[in-house]
Amino acid sequence: MHFTIGFSPCPNDTFIFDALVNGAIDTEGHQFDVVLEDVQTLNEWAVQGKLDISKISYGVLPKVLPDYRVLQSGSALGTGVGPLLITRDPANLTKDINQLTVAIPGMDTTAHLLFSLAFPGAAHKKFKVFHEIEDAVLHGEVDAGVIIHENRFTYQDKGLLKIRDLGEYWESITQSPIPLGGIVIKRSFEVAIQQTIDRLIRKSLEHAFARYPELTDYIRSHAQEMSEEVMRKHIDLYVNHYSLDLGNTGRKAVETLVATYTSMHQLPPLITNDLFTV
Numbered sequence: 625m626h627f628t629i630g631f632s633p634c635p636n637d638t639f640i641f642d643a644l645v646n647g648a649i650d651t652e653g654h655q656f657d658v659v660l661e662d663v664q665t666l667n668e669w670a671v672q673g674k675l676d677i678s679k680i681s682y683g684v685l686p687k688v689l690p691d692y693r694v695l696q697s698g699s700a701l702g703t704g705v706g707p708l709l710i711t712r713d714p715a716n717l718t719k720d721i722n723q724l725t726v727a728i729p730g731m732d733t734t735a736h737l738l739f740s741l742a743f744p745g746a747a748h749k750k751f752k753v754f755h756e757i758e759d760a761v762l763h764g765e766v767d768a769g770v771i772i773h774e775n776r777f778t779y780q781d782k783g784l785l786k787i788r789d790l791g792e793y794w795e796s797i798t799q800s801p802i803p804l805g806g807i808v809i810k811r812s813f814e815v816a817i818q819q820t821i822d823r824l825i826r827k828s829l830e831h832a833f834a835r836y837p838e839l840t841d842y843i844r845s846h847a848q849e850m851s852e853e854v855m856r857k858h859i860d861l862y863v864n865h866y867s868l869d870l871g872n873t874g875r876k877a878v879e880t881l882v883a884t885y886t887s888m889h890q891l892p893p894l895i896t897n898d899l900f901t902v
Contacts, residue, residue, distance in 0.1 A: 633846035664730030698807035706791015729754035
């Protein structure tokens with residue numbers, strides 16, 4: 625079968641999917657038409673049902689559940705991996721966040737959900753692509769910004785300051801790892817097909833782990849001028865045992881996030897027993 629598949633150009637995603645989409649493993653006759661996009665674009669496409677298989681922010685999951693299920697493999701979860709709220713001006717460290725202008729990496733991102741959970745009264749938000757936020761803070765376009773991905777490793781070198789670790793806040797109130805992003809597949813595919821794709825993604829990641837810390841040309845070519853050190857830090861932070869298999873703890877964390885979303889938006893509870901592939 626032919627599938628459309630979308631994921632980000634970030635090293636954690638290209639590390640996971642390299643072997644799958646570039647023929648390094650047996651795909652059992654299945655072929656993949658690949659689209660690399662930033663996660664907010666992928667979130668919007670998932671709401672539209674555009675791709676067969678896609679990386680999404682878990683923050684958008686409640687909106688796409690009618691059409692998609694979460695695969696057990698390919699997720700980014702963990703502790704100490706959450707988004708950071710940063711600023712350039714030391715005075716902002718003690719100011720009321722609700723009064724600050726804050727750049728957010730996309731309306732439907734997990735980062736936005738976690739920021740809103742920590743600061744429900746914040747009203748001055750500017751939504752930007754994640755890699756534009758650091759510069760927006762540096763140039764004074766916004767008072768503060770929520771950063772994710774490789775910016776976690778570079779903001780201090782640029783003189784920026786951390787106001788709050790939003791992941792630590794989530795962990796403190798839920799006692800749960802942070803569900804950042806996951807892989808979804810259309811419900812319209814037969815269960816056996818969903819299971820096959822799940823197995824192939826896991827196989828692709830096992831292939832990558834077996835060769836790590838080797839970085840392939842595919843990872844490097846999409847890494848947006850990162851150093852190899854930053855690429856490996858990125859992979860080390862976001863790819864782990866939850867990426868191989870969510871397991872009970874990972875699934876519970878995702879369910880907790882979905883419940884948090886529905887509570888924050890005053891929606892009726894969602895039925896989650898059909899949320900994951902089996």
